[in-house]
Amino acid sequence: MTVPHHAISPFTDLKKVSGVSCLGNGHINDTYLVSFVEADRLPMVLQRVNHRVFPDVPGMMANIRQVTDHQHRKLAEWGRDQPERRALRLLPTLDDRDLFVDEAGDFWRAFDYIPEVTSIDVVKSAEQVFEAAKAFGEFQYQMADLPGTLLDTIPNFHHTPSRYDALESSVSQDLAGRGRFISAELAFARAHRDLAHGVADLMEAGDLPVRVTHNDTKINNILFDSQSGKGICVIDLDTVMTGSLLYDFGDLVRTATSLADEDEPDLAKIQVEMPLFEALLNGFLTKASAFIDPKELELLPMSGALISYELGMRFLKDYLDGDLYFKVAHPHHNLQRCRAQFRRAECILRLEREMTEMVCQRS
Numbered sequence: 001m002t003v004p005h006h007a008i009s010p011f012t013d014l015k016k017v018s019g020v021s022c023l024g025n026g027h028i029n030d031t032y033l034v035s036f037v038e039a040d041r042l043p044m045v046l047q048r049v050n051h052r053v054f055p056d057v058p059g060m061m062a063n064i065r066q067v068t069d070h071q072h073r074k075l076a077e078w079g080r081d082q083p084e085r086r087a088l089r090l091l092p093t094l095d096d097r098d099l100f101v102d103e104a105g106d107f108w109r110a111f112d113y114i115p116e117v118t119s120i121d122v123v124k125s126a127e128q129v130f131e132a133a134k135a136f137g138e139f140q141y142q143m144a145d146l147p148g149t150l151l152d153t154i155p156n157f158h159h160t161p162s163r164y165d166a167l168e169s170s171v172s173q174d175l176a177g178r179g180r181f182i183s184a185e186l187a188f189a190r191a192h193r194d195l196a197h198g199v200a201d202l203m204e205a206g207d208l209p210v211r212v213t214h215n216d217t218k219i220n221n222i223l224f225d226s227q228s229g230k231g232i233c234v235i236d237l238d239t240v241m242t243g244s245l246l247y248d249f250g251d252l253v254r255t256a257t258s259l260a261d262e263d264e265p266d267l268a269k270i271q272v273e274m275p276l277f278e279a280l281l282n283g284f285l286t287k288a289s290a291f292i293d294p295k296e297l298e299l300l301p302m303s304g305a306l307i308s309y310e311l312g313m314r315f316l317k318d319y320l321d322g323d324l325y326f327k328v329a330h331p332h333h334n335l336q337r338c339r340a341q342f343r344r345a346e347c348i349l350r351l352e353r354e355m356t357e358m359v360c361q362r363s
Contacts, residue, residue, distance in 0.1 A: 008034060010093040010100040011044065011110045020046075024119070024220075028053050028238070028327075033113070042113045044091060049099075049107040053325065054238060057107045059151040061098045064237045065090060066148060067212075074142045085114050085225075086232055114233055117223040122261060126279035127229065129256045132222045133283030135231035136214060136248055141287040143212035143240075150212060150241045157215055157239060158247040160196040160310045164189065167317045176322035181335060185316055188342050195309050195345075198302060199246050202295070209293050213243035217251040245296050246303040249284060253304025254311065254344055256280055263337045270340060272304075272347040277355060281362055289363075297363055301355035305348040312341030 005014055016036050023033040023045065030048040054060050071087035080086060091110040093100050100108045123129055156162040167189060171179060202208040214221070216239045223233040255262075257276040260269045281300070285292070318325045319334035328334055348355075 004102070006102055007048070007100065007106075007108045008046065010095075010108070011046065011091060012036075012094070016041075034110075042115055045111040045113050047109050047111075049109060049238075051105070051107055054153055056151065056153065058099060060153040060238055061090075061109065063150045063153060063240055064088075065098055066150065067143070067146070067237055067240050070146050071139075071142050082232075084112070085117070088112075088114075088233065088235060088237065114223055116226045117232065118226050119220045119223060121220050123219060123256050123259060123276065126275055128219070128224070129276050130279040130283035131224065131229065131231035132219045132256060133252055133280040134286045135222050135234055136217050136252060137284040137287035139214060139234045140211065140245060140248065141290065144291055146212050152241050153239055154241075157241070158243055158307075158310065159200050160198075160306060160313075161200050163310050163313050163317075164193060164196045167313045167320075170317045170320040174320060176320060178320055178335075181332070182316060182320070185312070185335070185338050185342060188346075189309075189313055189316065192309055192345070195302075195306055198306055199244050199299065202299075203244055208244055208246070208295055208299075210242050211245050212240065213245060213248045215239040215241060215243055215247055215251075217248045218255045219252075245288070245292065246299055247307065249300055250303030250305075250307035252280055252284065253277065253348065254308045254341070257304065258344060258347075260340070262340060263333065264340050265336055267339060267343045270343045270347065272344070272351055274351065274354060274358075277351075278358055281358060285362060297359060300359050301352045302348075305345045305352070308341045308345035308348060312338045312345065315341060 008014060008017060008020070016038065017034055018037045019035045021033050023031045028050045032046045034044040034046050036043065049057050051057050068088050068090060072083055072089070075083040075086055089112045090098050091112050092098060098109060102108065120128055171186060199208065203210060214234060214237070216236055221234060221236040222231045223235055224230065225232050257272045257280060258270055259273065264270055315326065315334045315338035319338065323334055326334060
């Protein structure tokens with residue numbers, strides 16, 4: 001898809017642009033790399049924000065501005081080197097705004113490009129897992145004293161009981177006529193309904209801390225230094241809002257403890273590797289141990305199953321609704337994704353005792 005010139009010109013002089021290419025493989029937003037004629041000028045990352053997913057884009061951008069500004073303050077306070085590579089920095093429009101809205105109602109934003117980095121879609125080593133978990137643990141450490149409040153960019157994003165209720169509603173409506181294909185998946189969702197309440201009920205009762213969390217801690221939301229392999233920057237801040245530390249840790253477990261693809265069709269290939277869980281736990285607690293609550297620590301092992309179960313329900317709901325939320329490569333892609341996530345949840349639940357023992361040893 002070609003980026004219209006009117007989306008680039010609010011951020012820079014078109015005469016200085018040498019080329020535009022697609023960047024990344026995100027499910028939600030469209031991302032492009034804009035290169036410039038000047039040899040010493042770094043490219044610009046330009047994004048079209050999906051305003052169907054994020055109904056209050058200006059509010060979301062206010063979150064990102066607040067979070068990234070605070071990150072840079074913390075990096076300066078801690079004396080960290082190369083802060084421009086350790087936190088995203090919004091690139092304002094030529095008239096000093098964080099967003100451009102075109103005539104079609106599409107929202108565009110830009111970030112400074114971070115050079116000499118790479119991203120990882122599928123884990124290849126325990127070292128990568130350690131570095132990603134350490135980076136997300138440091139992000140939460142940075143956010144521990146964030147002033148003010150953040151907008152809930154997607155209300156009830158990780159409120160798993162609401163996700164379950166939304167799935168049941170989609171089952172009843174069956175908008176895309178696909179209900180006949182999901183009997184096994186629906187049975188799994190219903191059989192594990194108690195898992196949905198594991199964190200939400202404790203938060204509502206005040207028994208778990210409410211924190212500023214990333215809420216989408218996939219390993220490909222970390223930029224790794226191309227030379228050292230160190231995790232240096234957390235990206236994709238659209239879902240940063242208040243939540244539970246367990247949501248972030250759980251999504252790390254879901255993403256980083258299996259070598260299989262997120263949508264692996266052969267479910268037998270989806271296994272949870274305990275050495276990867278150990279690396280993840282050690283990396284995350286490198287920073288998070290300074291502030292983690294005992295109850296959060298106790299629930300770390302179950303958090304991966306919770307988030308895998310929740311995301312599986314989201315994929316299943318979208319499949320029933322006709323693929324309105326996630327981009328798909330084929331008609332049954334969301335169902336395939338759902339099956340992979342439910343398989344992950346099942347594997348994690350089987351290993352919960354071993355994970356608990358490992359957490360106890362680490363604490």
